[in-house]
Amino acid sequence: PALLLLQRPQNELGGARGAACGGLYALGLWIFHGATTQRSLFSRDPQDPRVAGETPKPRTPKPPRILKSGTPQTPVPPPGLPTVPTATGQVLLAGGWWGLVRRPDDLGELLMALGWTLPCGETPP
Numbered sequence: 001p002a003l004l005l006l007q008r009p010q011n012e013l014g015g016a017r018g019a020a021c022g023g024l025y026a027l028g029l030w031i032f033h034g035a036t037t038q039r040s041l042f043s044r045d046p047q048d049p050r051v052a053g054e055t056p057k058p059r060t061p062k063p064p065r066i067l068k069s070g071t072p073q074t075p076v077p078p079p080g081l082p083t084v085p086t087a088t089g090q091v092l093l094a095g096g097w098w099g100l101v102r103r104p105d106d107l108g109e110l111l112m113a114l115g116w117t118l119p120c121g122e123t124p125p
Contacts, residue, residue, distance in 0.1 A: 018119070025115025032108025035097040039105070042081075042093045051081055051093075 041051045081095030097104035 021115050021118050023115075024118070025112050028108045028111025028113075028115060030108075031097065031111065032105055035104035035108060038081075038096050038098065039093065046083070046091060051096075 041048050081093060084092045084094045086092060101107050
């Protein structure tokens with residue numbers, strides 16, 4: 001795309017359009033980097049505080065509270081990003097970027113590519 005812009009000066013880009021394309025590229029880079037970092041941290045260590053939330057302080061376990069109906073109260077899950085167990089025994093990350101979008105790393109790459117190619121305009125090479 002950069003070579004096309006240099007060879008065809010008729011595709012002039014104004015300040016607002018240039019800023020919009022640059023912002024689109026920066027947004028894609030931020031999403032791509034955040035999603036890739038999150039996935040990498042989770043695959044290395046699912047208990048990493050940056051992915052699993054703050055580590056609760058160790059304390060003695062309390063017996064479950066019995067409600068008036070006679071059923072025990074369900075325990076509160078630990079803080080952090082939600083996960084989904086699979087049939088093979090692995091755990092999938094279902095929070096953060098991976099809970100918002102199905103493939104956030106691909107979305108980031110797509111936005112970065114759009115930020116580079118939109119300045120070329122609609123004229124064929």
